[in-house]
Amino acid sequence: MQITAKWQGGRAFEAVGASGYKMAMDATSNYGGNGQAPTPTEMLLSALAGCIGIDVTMILKPHLEKITKLDIVVDGTRREEMPTAFTAAHLTFKVDGDIDAHKVWRAIKLGEEKYCAVSASLKADITHSLILNGENMPFE
Structure with missing residues (x-):
């Protein structure tokens, strides 16, 4: 199994695996993120x-x-x-x-x-x- 997580700027990433579904992730403001997605x-x-x-x-x-x-x-x-x-x-x-x-x-x-x-x-x-x-x- 493999996923690829692509940096979206700041602390945000978007991951996608073989299923093709995209999963957004971001850090909380404590870690420099914008909190725009789940951690x-x-x-x-x-x-x-x-x-x-x-x-x-x-x-x-x-x-x-x-x-x-x-x-x-x-x-x-x-x-x-x-x-x-x-x-x-x-x-x-x-x-x-x-x-x-x-x-x-x-x-x-x-x-x-x-x-x-x-x-x-x-x-x-x-x-x-x-x-x-x-x-x-x-x-x-």
Whole structure:
């Protein structure tokens, strides 16, 4: 896999991969950017959510018609010193629908431990929680 990131001036870059979709990135004003696009670290957490989300929906494919909402909130913790790498990421899955918590937990664990290339590429400690129909569901 290859992407090319082209400098757009200032601290902004536009990346494109084999899919042909363009992804803009910029730094915050703290780092000399204009904040006109997501930061690379925001994109990294977004990629984590998207990757495991795709895996979860693939695993839950037979049950998707019963799911009315699947949101993933990622809270990342970073080192204070440079490089300010992520040391931890907590993913909260907010799911509504007529589905058993055990099935959702199974999909989350399989997604992260077996299929998600992004989580496998991070050195961060990744944890999860599940809120099903507004109720915290302990891991089974």
